[in-house]
Amino acid sequence: MGFSTDAIHAGQTPDLTTGAVITPIYQTSTYAQEELGVNKGYEYGRTHNFTRQALEKNIATLEKGNFGIAFSSGLAAIQSVLFLLKPGSHVIVTENIYGGTFRLMDSIFKDYGIEFTWVDTSDIRKVKKAVKLNTKMVYIETPTNPLLRLTDLRGVAYICKKHKLISVVDNTFMTPYFQQPLKFGIDVVLHSTTKYLNGHSDVIGGIVITNNSEIHERLRYLQNAVGAVPSPFDCWLTLRATKTLSVRMKQHNENAIKIAKYLSKNPKVKKVFYPGLPNHPHYKLAKRQMSGFGGMLTADFGSINLVKKILKSVKIFTLAESLGGVESLISHPASMTHASVPKNLREKMGITDGLIRFSVGIEDVEDLIADITQAIGK
Ligand SMILES: *Cc1c(COP(=O)(O)O)cnc(C)c1O
Numbered sequence: 001m002g003f004s005t006d007a008i009h010a011g012q013t014p015d016l017t018t019g020a021v022i023t024p025i026y027q028t029s030t031y032a033q034e035e036l037g038v039n040k041g042y043e044y045g046r047t048h049n050f051t052r053q054a055l056e057k058n059i060a061t062l063e064k065g066n067f068g069i070a071f072s073s074g075l076a077a078i079q080s081v082l083f084l085l086k087p088g089s090h091v092i093v094t095e096n097i098y099g100g101t102f103r104l105m106d107s108i109f110k111d112y113g114i115e116f117t118w119v120d121t122s123d124i125r126k127v128k129k130a131v132k133l134n135t136k137m138v139y140i141e142t143p144t145n146p147l148l149r150l151t152d153l154r155g156v157a158y159i160c161k162k163h164k165l166i167s168v169v170d171n172t173f174m175t176p177y178f179q180q181p182l183k184f185g186i187d188v189v190l191h192s193t194t195k196y197l198n199g200h201s202d203v204i205g206g207i208v209i210t211n212n213s214e215i216h217e218r219l220r221y222l223q224n225a226v227g228a229v230p231s232p233f234d235c236w237l238t239l240r241a242t243k244t245l246s247v248r249m250k251q252h253n254e255n256a257i258k259i260a261k262y263l264s265k266n267p268k269v270k271k272v273f274y275p276g277l278p279n280h281p282h283y284k285l286a287k288r289q290m291s292g293f294g295g296m297l298t299a300d301f302g303s304i305n306l307v308k309k310i311l312k313s314v315k316i317f318t319l320a321e322s323l324g325g326v327e328s329l330i331s332h333p334a335s336m337t338h339a340s341v342p343k344n345l346r347e348k349m350g351i352t353d354g355l356i357r358f359s360v361g362i363e364d365v366e367d368l369i370a371d372i373t374q375a376i377g378k
Contacts, residue, residue, distance in 0.1 A: 003062065003176075003177060003246055004246045004247075006058075006061045006062055007058075007062060007242050007243055007244075007245050007246055008243045010057060010058045010061035010062070011023075011053070011054040011055065011056070011057030011058035011060075011061065011239075012054055012058065012239070022240075023050070023051055023054045023236070023239060024050075024051070024236075025051055025232045025233050025235075025236045026049055026050045026051045026232050027232050027233065028045060028232075029044070029045040030043075030044055030045060031043060031044070031048075045232075046224060046227055046229055047224045049229070049232055049235070051232040051235045051236050051239070052070050052229065052230060052232065052235045054235070054239055055068070055070055055207075055230075055235040055236075055238055055239045055242075056068035056069060056070050056207065058239055058242055059176075059191070059193070059197065059207050059209065059242065060209050062176040062177075062242065062245070063171070063176045063180060063181075063182055063189050063209040064176070064180050064182050064183055065182050065189065065209035065210055065211050066210070066211050066213075066216070067209065067210050067211070067213070067216035067219075067220075068207055068208070068209050069207065069208045069209075069216070069219045069220055069223050070193075070205065070206070070207045070223075070229070070230050070235065071205070071206040071207065071208070071223065071228050071229065071230060072204070072205065072206070072228045072229055072230045072231075072234075073192070073194070073204045073205060073206050073228070074100075074172065074190070074191065074192025074193070074194055074195075074204075074205070074206035075100050075101070075104055075192075075206065076206050076226075076228035077190045077191070077192075077206030077207060077208050078101055078104060078170070078190060078206070079104060079226070079228070080208065080219055080222045080223065080226060080228070081139075081168055081188060081190060081208060081219070082104070082105070082109050082114065083222050083226070084137070084166060084215065084218060084219070085114055085136055085137060086136075087112060087113030087114065088113055088115075088134055089113075089114055089115070089134060089135075089136040089137070090114075090115040090116075090117065090132050090134045090135045090136065091105070091114060091115070091116050091117070091135070091136065091137045091138070091139055092116075092117050092119050092121070092127060092130045092131070092135060092137070092138045092139070093105065093116050093117065093118055093119065093138075093139045093140075094118075094119065094120075094121040094139070094140045094141045094142070094144060094151060095118040095119060095120055095121075095349070096118075096144050096145075096147070096149075096349050096351075097139075097141045097144065097145075097170070098141065098145060098170065098172075098192075098337075099337050099338060099340060099341075101141075101170070103340070115134070117130050120149075121138075121140050121142075121151040121156065122142075122149045122150060122151050122152075122282065124151075124152050124155035124156070124159070127155070127156060127159055128159055131159065131163050131165070135163065135165055136165060136166060137165055137166045137167075137168060138156055138159065138160050138165055138166075138167050138168065139168045139170075140156055140167075140168070140169055140170070141169070141170045141172075141173070142169065142174075142179075143173055143174070143275055143282075143286075143294070143296070145173070145296070145333075145337065145357070146273070146296075146298040146333040146337065146338075146351065146355060146357040147273050147298060147349075147350055147351070148273045148274060148275050148280070148296065148297070148298060149281075149282065150275060150282035150285050150286055150289075152285055152289070153169065153179075153181050153184035153185075153186055153289050154184045154185065154289070156169075156186070157184050157185030157186050157187075158185070160186075160187065161185065166187050166188060166215070167185075167186045167187045167188065168186070168187065168188040168189075168190065169181040169186050169188070169189050169190070170190055170191070170192075171189050171190070171191055172190075172191050172192045172195050172196070172324070173195075173196075173294055173296055173323075174290060174292075174294055175191075175196045175197060175245060175249055175294075176189075177245055177246055177249040177250075177291075177292070178249060178253070178290045178291050178292040178293070178294055179289060179290045179291070182209070182210075182211055184289065187210060187211075187212055187215065188208060188209070188210045188212075188215060189208070189209045189210070190206065190207065190208045190209070191206060191207050191209075192205070192206055193205035193206055193207055193238050194206075194322065194324070195322070195323050195324030195325075196245070196248070196249065196252070196295075196323075196324035197238060197241065197242060197245065197324075198237065198238045198241045198324075199241050199244070199245070199248055199324060199325055199326060200237075200241055200325060200326060201322065201325035201326075201327065202237065203234045203237050203238055203241075204234070205230050205234055205235075205238055206230075248326065248362055249292065249294075249295075250292075251362040252294065252295030252360060252361070252362060253276075253292040253293060253294060253295060254365070255295065255360045255361070255362065255363075255365040255368060256274065256276070256293065256294065256295045256296070256297050256358075256360040257274075257276050257293065258365045258369070259297065259358065259360055259365065259368060259369060259372070260272050260274035260276060260277055260297050261277075262369050262372070263297075263299045263372070264277065266376065268301060268302075268306065268376050269299050269300065269301060270300040270301065270302045270354065271299070271300040272297065272298075272299050272300075273297060273298040273299070273300075274293065274297040274298075275290070275293045275294075276292075276293030295323075295324070295359060295360040295361070296323060296357070296358070296359055296360070297357075297358050297360065298333070298355055298356065298357045298358070299355070299356055299358070300352065300354050300355050301354045301355075301356060301376075302354045303353075303354055304353040304354065306354070306376070307332060307353065307354055307355075307356055309375070309376075309377065310330075310356060310372075310375045310376060311330060311332060311356070313374065313375035313377070314330055314371055314372070314375045315371055315374075315375075316328060316363060316367055316368060316371040317329060317330040317358070317368070317371060317372070317375075318330065319331065321336055321337065322359070323357075323359035324359060325359070325361065326361050326362050327361045327363070328358065328359060328360055328361035328363060328368055329358075329359040329361070330356060330357070330358055330359075331356070331357045331359075332355070332356060332357075333351050333355050333357050334346060334351055334352065334353045334355060335353075337357075338351050
């Protein structure tokens with residue numbers, strides 16, 4: 001089936017009791033059992049929930065995966081993936097990953113005997129060089145936040161197969177509409193469904209997708225044993241949202257390309273970071289492994305004073321953390337998402353005080369450009 005058909009139908013059949021076209025919210029903590037040891041395969045809400053199963057099948061289908069395991073947040077999904085490891089394991093991680101993932105690895109999992117090496121994974125030779133005897137996993141984000149650097153998915157999958165490592169991709173920024181890492185041989189894909197998959201800024205959620213049945217069995221066990229499961233209502237909202245994923249992503253992409261081009265020509269802008277611009281260092285790779293460039297872009301305005309003025313003057317863009325909703329958001333990486341990184345390290349990574357990150361929504365792009373224009377001023 002095509003992507004949009006799957007988005008609307010996968011995992012969903014009319015309700016068996018009433019014929020309801022939309023999968024109901026099975027808001028129940030437990031299930032009646034007919035007699036001792038006899039039930040309909042549903043025993044307890046943490047372990048089994050029909051609405052959640054529908055969501056898992058739906059997103060797994062979109063990622064071209066056999067198994068989906070849903071969690072109560074993106075970080076809960078990442079936590080479960082890290083629980084695949086045993087103490088003494090080493091993980092190679094994209095430097096400059098999502099701040100919450102860095103915190104989870106560096107200040108929690110490190111204390112449980114997991115070792116992390118932060119690598120510029122956009123250079124595949126550096127990934128190869130970082131492999132050690134106890135390396136068990138390569139964990140990447142592509143594109144990264146906020147500089148939108150890319151990593152070669154096929155290259156990572158190749159190294160991982162060769163050394164028997166688990167390859168993991170956080171695909172939150174691209175969604176399966178633009179990038180399907182499993183097709184390149186990646187073992188595990190995960191999402192913060194909070195962002196584009198739900199897309200309406202009203203749910204916190206996460207999901208992991210894989211084709212590997214051993215990994216699936218372990219993650220399914222962890223989902224129940226750790227217990228960070230999403231509520232039936234949140235699953236239902238996300239399931240409602242994925243129906244429009246393709247039309248939303250098309251519009252995010254179209255608007256972001258126009259804004260990236262507009263900013264590139266504005267004399268107040270020093271540099272634009274967007275993988276859809278031919279001068280982006282990974283433009284060719286972007287064309288190879290993505291079918292679009294997404295709705296996230298970053299621009300360097302050179303000075304903190306201009307940044308402050310813009311953030312204060314925008315009327316349609318909302319100053320807020322998060323991304324991927326239908327409404328446009330604007331943020332300041334240096335003091336918001338990357339505030340916990342020391343200034344000298346931050347600047348070394350290229351995250352200077354002059355950067356503004358845009359999560360381009362699906363409003364009329366003329367209005368968005370007019371808003372940015374008036375905020376920049378004369
Ligand atoms: C937001 C985000 C997360 C964390 O997800 P939550 O749903 O907030 O727990 C992980 N990775 C990326 C890339 C994100 O943007």
